Amino acid sequence: MTNSPAPHNPATDGDPGDDDDLMRELGLTARGIALAKAEGRVFLRVTGVIEYAGRRVPYDLVPAQGVLAKPSKWRKMDRDTRGQLLRERAAEDVTAELHGFVGAFVQEMADACDDCDLDATPFLQGLADMQISEPAGMVFDRIRQRLEHAVEREMEEQHAERTRQSINLAEYPASFDVARRMKRKFIALLGPTNSGKTHQAIEALAKAPSGVYLAPLRLLALENYERLQGMEQRGKPLAVSLVTGEERRVVPGATHVASTVEMLDTRTPVEVAVIDEIQMLADRDRGSAWTAAVCGAPAQVVYLVGAPEARRAIEVLAARLECELEVHVLKRKGPLSMEPTAVRKMSNLRRGDAVICFSRREVLMWRDMVTEMGLSVATVYGNLSPEVRRAQAQRFRDGAADVVVGTDAIAMGLNMPIARIVMTTSVKYNGYEEEEIPAALARQIAGRAGRFGVHEEGLVAGYDNETHNVMRSLLHEKPVPLKTTGFAVAPTLEHLYRISSVTNEHGLAKLLKRFVHNIDVPDGFFFPRITEDQFERAAWLDTLELTVAEKFALSLVPISSKVPSLQNAWEKWAKALAHKTVTHLSPHQNPLSYMNLQEVEDSCRLYSAYAWLSYRQPEFFPDIAKAQELSRAASERVDAILQDQNAAARKKQPKKFRR
Template identity: 40%
Template sequence: MSRTGLAVEPREESALLRRIGRALAPGAREIPDDTFIAALCAVRRKRWASRMMDLTRREGRIWISREDMEQAAASVDDPAASDPMLLNALEPVLAARYRELGDTPKAALAALRADMLDTGRVLSSAQVARVAASIASAFGLADGDRFAGGAQREDEERAENEAAIERAAQARRRREELRLEEWEQSLVPFRDVPRILHCSQREALRWVAENRLPVARRVRQPDGFELWEFDPAELVALRGDLQEWRRGGQDESGVHRREGGRDARGRHDTALPEPPAVGKHVANAVIARVAALDRYAAHFRTARALARRITLVTGPTNSGKSHTALDALARAESGLALAPLRLLAHEFREALASRGVEAALATGEERIVAPGSRHLAATVEMCPFSNPVDVAVIDEAQMLFDPDRGAAWTAAIMGAPARHLFVLGAPDCIPMVRRIAELCGDPLDEITLHRKSPLRAAPSGVRLNDLRTGDALIAFSRREVLDLRAALMERGRRVAVVYGALSPEVRRAEAQRFNSGAADILIATDAIGMGLNLSIKRVVFASLRKFDGRQTRDLSVQEVKQIGGRAGRYGKHEDGVVAVLADAGSPRFIRDRLAAAPEPPEELRPLVQPDADIVRAIAAEIGSDSLYGVLARIKRAVLRVDDPNYRLADMEQPFAIASALEGVEGLDLTQRWTYAMCPVDDRDNGIRRLVGWAAEHASGQAVPPPGTGRLPPPDRAGREELERAEKRHKRLVAWRWLALRFPDSYPNREDAERATAELNDWIESVLRQHSRARTRR
């Protein structure tokens, strides 16, 4: 018990004594009572915040954040604060937060609910009413009860609409599944074909080989054999063609004639007779031809009509791959530059401008028109397949192996309508590009470049305290990047960061801070490996293992070379050094990976996926307007798992979106496919939000752009608020993507672009402010 009459708990004594010691004046033996009270309050604030968490969660007020509670606890100046006093301290903090969420009570409530959905928490109607009443009070709304009641009714209506959409979706999905099951149950095995067609088994085998008899389904057996199944209705309809097939199947010597060979350009001609499309239930083999997924190159008719030549330019990072290709592109009368990121598409456009060529821009989120220009810079997914050009450049071809985006590179390389196509990439893409050129029948030239400055492995590990100006520290998660950032700033270092959740604009600003010397050290994920020009002397790995979305594994040879190759920028550093943090792994691992030859790819079949034309064609063939039904057929049987030429890309997210959209009435097949391609992150409940937007669109309502939400002063923003802003930015990216495709339903693009710019500026200010504040302390 102190002289203030306040009892100090044993667990508080150590922290309290430290604070008292710091507060004592030189030579003094006591501190004033108010100083003692302030010190005791400081010690108890963490416990008060935890108590507020317990109290508010019991009341169901799950929208109150940890930062709110910590801010409220910081305002309490009574060491003996009771539970009611703690809850009262929350009220002004919450009122200020609500006013920062929007300009009106309605906008604030919408922003709060969106933030909650990002974290996977959905408010009940009663909770919506309660928080709406608090928001009304914060805004000084005279009739707060009416606002709260209206918010509750709207939420109940919204919940009922969502439930109705899900019920309708379940019914439609089941209908499509039954359609597919009924058709599959009607199929017959190969042994029944001769009986149905009145032919010999040998004839039936020959006609299958000639693609005259469509194999409806191929079922792989555990022993490796394949069972063929056929649609009996289709077989019966083909009986009238048998005599012609028999006459055309032999030449004068009685030897069977195989159609095919090579065309006038020496390409393999795989145009065997198409399986006839008959009946209502069309065979998967027929659908595969419609989809062109088992001979995907033929889908790109403009490219196949051109006498294309491909030049593959490979080399490690800092080998100057793009210089020659961009020079050729600038000299051409018309051209196309395809980049993996929006930021890089902008850089391609700027590179062409520096060579005196104005180019238009097309990315998922924006368009820049250049009247009269015949050059376009775009992201790979925006490749125009119908407008022939003289020269095209496709960068980062090693992305062919990426499970999420690889199919876009397959389509771009196969379908870019250019007479001369430059493909740029790391050495490990060589066998895949060769395979694609072979499938397209295009001649391929290869150019191999080498680094302009040497790259070497450090002989020993590097301690965190020994990091130097110009170092880049590589981690493999956002959390680890921010942890390392905090640790370095505690040591007085100025730090820039780059990780995947940051927008391209913020990444570029952080890179500029590092390049200019405003930051000593760059901490980044493997997002550093693409799209940024960085003046790095040494790359230091904080870990030699990463989680790739499926498993935690060692870094591959290509990953070490691609990331480590960022060290030693030509013209600024004589060489580049690649190291590992002490105790994070063996320097020998780095040395061996840098010296190793490119790892042979496990799979050389390029990834493919349908586009809008293919989706529409399959829907017409199976007689369904259900995107779920179309994708279910593709996923289930259109492209064989063991197809010799192609692999079906992972369609899990488009399939999930299509499944959720089944209950939304008023959208046609093409519109549904567009929504299925929208870049959303389901870890933030992105699909649920997307379905809500689609329902508003289908009902004729305008979908308002998401706002920036609460943006506190940068010097008061913590990690949680930074992550919240990053998620709001992702919402805006998805909304802007849809606004380009459905401008009537997604108006006010200017507001969305302003909000995006505001978020980018705020996030960059937070990163800069934290550096300055930490350095001052």
Template identity: 40%
Template sequence: MFTHLKLQSHMAKKNKKNSKINQRIKDFFDGDPFDVGVERVSSETLSDLFNTLGIYDIDHSKEMLLKAIRMIWSEADSGFRSDILNFFARDNKIYKSSRPKEQHLEREDKIDSLIDELDATLEEAAYLRDAFKDIRSKKITIEKMESKLKHIRFEIKRARLQKALDGIFDTNNSLEFNASLHYILYAQSFHKIMTLSTKTYSDEYIQNSDDEEIIREIEEDKERIVEAKQKEVNLFIKNLPQEHLYLSQKDITTALRASPPKYKTSYPPLKESLLQSVIEKELNLVSLELHKEELLVRVSESFLPPYSDIEHNYILELHIELDSLLRDIWQSKELDFSQTIKDASAHQEEDFLNSLKSLIQECREYASLLHLSQEELHKRVYKDLLERLDGSLNLNPKVARKTLKAFIGSTHDEIVKMQRQALLAQTIRDFKNLFAMARGMRRKLTLHIGPTNSGKTYTAMKKLEVADTGYYLAPLRLLALEGYEGLKSDGISASLITGEEQILDPEATHISSTIEMLNFDVDVDVCVIDEVQMIGDRDRGWAWANAIIGAPAKEVIMTGSSNSKAAIIALAEYLGEELEIIEFERKNPLTLLETPTHPKDVQSSTAIIAFSRRDVLRLKQEFSNTFSVSVVYGNLSPEVRREEARRFRSKETQILIATDAIAMGMNLPIKTILFSKATKFDGVNDRNLVASEIQQISGRAGRYGLNEEGFVGALNIEALNIVSKNFYKKAKEITIPFNVMANLEHIKLVSHILEENSLSEILKFFVKNMEFNGPFRAYNLDDMLEAAFIVDAYNLDIATKYHLSCAPLTLKSPYIIAAFESYILALEKKIPVTYTPPQLNRSYATTAQELLIAEDMVKEISLYLWLSYRFEEYFLDAQLARKTRGILNRYIEESLQQTHFVQNCRICSATLPKNSKYNICQACFKKNYTRKSYRGKRRG
């Protein structure tokens, strides 16, 4: 309504301005309007007018110019019309008409002449002159004057009647008048003036009836109305409750005395302060505003937004109809606002939820790359929104826009990072293209497959020896050392590169290396990758996959078991490279023993297989009563393993007790392999050995040139049953996808693109977000991630963090982890890292625990030496560490040659009985068992 009135006002002003321009333009056309007078303007002047108006593209014929200028004048706003007026005002030329002009009387004379024709009094004549003083002369007619005179006479009569009746007629001709009403209550008596109204009287009745008649009828009406109102007041007072719920006698008396003469409500109004005192008893009132017909009440409410566990407090506005509220208060009724609050809050919350839904959708569309859950998305929006609401639920467009802007600002960096991740994932999706040098070569792949003792690795190594340049990639440091020594013994210049040892020959044409140390930027003629079936290994398989894909060699020769065939074919097809497969047969027969071998029946040249360090040491003590024994297990250093193997090979010891560490590449004079058990813990579960594991270990018996035939059996029927079941079974094929892992260059690429210096975040990105086109998946780098979490706590560059996370760590050894963290701290502070040799109390260990400590000390040295090759300027005691490693290895060797180890209880350190199967004493077992039983009873 307000907008409509403003528009009407604007149009009125615009029309008034146009009217003035229309009048002024006539001055230049001899009183004629523009459309008529413009015909007398020449074509040249009209053309000049259009140029002045900035209109050039027009036909300059007189007919077209007139048509166009008339159209512009009729349709243009006052601005264009002003420009046209100013053009003619500039020349100040009058374009006179040739037609004779009609003679008009002046306006005042015309008004007076018309008034003379009417029967009007002097007062009426004055009103008429005032009414027509601004009307154009030609629009003033006798009919209009007669109509106006009739209206003037009606208004004069109304004014006369109002004076006589002591009241005022409203627009409906109902007379409003003041009456004195008598109030008697609570022993008080007073009169109160109130404004009352009569019935409605028609214009015709007032206009045509006699004054006395009208006055008599209206006076009678007034008396009836006053009498009825007095009865109403008396009844109202009579019905007031004796004990009022909300109003005291003083409140009632004051309200009636103070009530205005005229009010729209059915019941007397109450002051705002009095209403507030009544309302706040019923509601959690914040504020109150009294208006003519309603009471605006603000109360405190709470609302639990979706996906939130924190209630939002807000102000709820209640629009309460004043008339019904006053009725209930005066009648002393119980006030119940519950439904009002329920309806208002439901409406408010519904509006909020609808607006929130739209806002959430906009935020979701913007942040779609983040894949936020509903809960997380709402949580982020609320972070800014609830503060902006400022104690309300009014999620208006302005608040929504500001919240969306804040959300965009807070998520921008995350989204940019996700966009970079998506671009990076797309860039490196084809994993083979990350190895640029290998892809730039015309490579040939050759696969030597067959059982153990078939000559497949021997043949590959012979081809490596005759190549001009070559690489031998071994699964173990011990085998890399043997490969290096084999090359050197044949007169070939070679270097050895392992994680903790590098023997570099500047003239070397060949490199023997552990597979993880392959340099993808050194091209050679032949690269031999040994034990290729390891590509299926859960923890280290990535190293074989990376090497096969990226080894920069003209010919890549892979050696392994037959179950790797399908996997290598799939890999060659992905690479699009030539693959030759050469299959080998075992040279010596291998016989499975049909019955278990009793420990008393074990013969020399036998290897007994166990699957834990504890079992190896226990079996050593058991068989040391009968045989001289060598032991090999994974926790021993390569030097000790090599020395133990040498002792067995040279017949200094009669039998070998080992874990499956002997399964790869160790050529030993083993005649018989006996499994002490056929189960192992694989890092996740205890499980039975599978066919490939049994065949790989069994193949170490009866080596060609050392024994004519090999035998395989077990020390017990349980183990023999598992071995027998899998001995002739075809090994499970290695299947795709293959694990692959990022190297340092890949890590640097991810770090640069994502602007990320946290190695753990980069590794998680590589594992979780990389999808490859080929038969690959990102290796689950659990151990590397655990190391990355450690190094991320220090201020180091990404390359240093990567090298540290690849270090040979035993994460379960607190001793190793403590040493590792001290090395990282030194690198962060850029200070030298010294090595302090341990003090040994005797020449060998007397307990298994002392032996374990010595083994950890050797691992610490391995870690120190590994780091010294990468951070040579900080790890200065490499020579001392190597010397100490020799001392510790001899200490361990001496320990292993002892007949028995004293076993101690891991809880109380008490000495355990000889050959105890348990690592706690009987007393600790009973104590522990009793405690567990007691706890179980309490749970029950």
């Protein structure tokens, strides 16, 4: 007597108990097969055990054709149709094939884990625990992905540990071999603007048999280069070289060098080094250059010149470097006072004033307003080349300009006979948002008033009442000392090579990231730092076929990524270097005489950036002389435009100036 299927009963359609009976009747339950409903599907699950290399690995998986139907469709099927579908999808050859696939996968994973020195058990548990409706192949892929991620994490941890072992920032000072071997003495000359501290340091430098002056700006390097050239030693003029990122005037046999701080030669010992604006140790983007200079200046005597708030930072650095320290605190040579009231009206401006704004647009706007009052103006802002800033400052010194209108670029260098500082605002954009200027900057700007030997006192005023009151408060605010830990250290090419050698990574972005996050920083005294611009550039440079050294140099080119024409030029240079194509420099298609002020300024910056790159990749950027020639021509054109605009504004609406 044969068993016949149970009669169809519509009342039991879709009843779970009916499905269970059907599964048992077909012998599927006994074979380890179950019917499941989840994730909007009705599907089969097959259980079993794989034995391999002493392991027993259970699995609970959906065969390739194990998904039967959506629940709504399954409910509409009669018992016979369901039975037929179950026989087809759960046939013995189907489950046997699945068992074979699982066995092969278990072997694959076990061997892969052994190769990676990982335990396979946590990964293989997913064969029974994952409980999803996707077929077994998708489960296999998910487990493979888990292993890949685990291997990546393991490699990441290994690379991080190797990076940590390869660079210990506590040993950073020892990387400067020459300075480390010398018995160095630090002399700190600290004081406000107009205290004579830089003059005193330069005098000591000029008397030394050899020495180097380290400036925060090309302009200051140039000014003190010329100043040293005019000084004598034993009746003979000093032999002085100028070294900046964009220009080298190297004199054979020179005993003295004026340089930007980033260009410090740490391998050539000298008698005296002067590090100017030492408070720049705290600068967010460039502080690392001052850290390197203090740690690596190869001089028997190192003068640290700057603001009094740097004193404690200098003391802890000297102690860390085991250098003798002598501190001199200087006072301002003439008084600095706030005006009783704000300026309030353009007619209240006077000859000898410096009108301070915080953007190029504002400078040009105020320049036009001042010239319409009948005053001649010298213009100074950061976008101008050092040559133009100096030429404009000279016009003010010579009396050819009555007033200087500028940004806080006048706060560093540019000694001018300013009688009064007039602040148009106390708010500045910091790269992220508008904020009130810090008291240290307010003091440095204000301190430019009342040059010793020219004026009996310096005066400070706000143009409007609010700015006047804010400046009064800022100048009375107690200076905040620099931090005494976390001195910034920027990566060198040697650092990146070390990281690359232990991680086998060659992407600049990854190497920079590892430098910031993975190197050993035992006590936080020195701390790794890179700029956001450099990291963003690195990610783009990694798309090109360039060496680590080439990408590193390109990431540091001093050119603005915010100006499309300059960014396009930089990208063009990078691509040319990747193709090992020589890039020659051609003048702009439009003659300088047809360009507006902004275009000529940008051209000047482009030529300077090319010159900077020429010194580092001369084989592929050979036109350094032409770059410097074009840069000088552009600077002269900018200066001429500024003078023409000044004259035109005065002629447009002439007014007799009243004192």
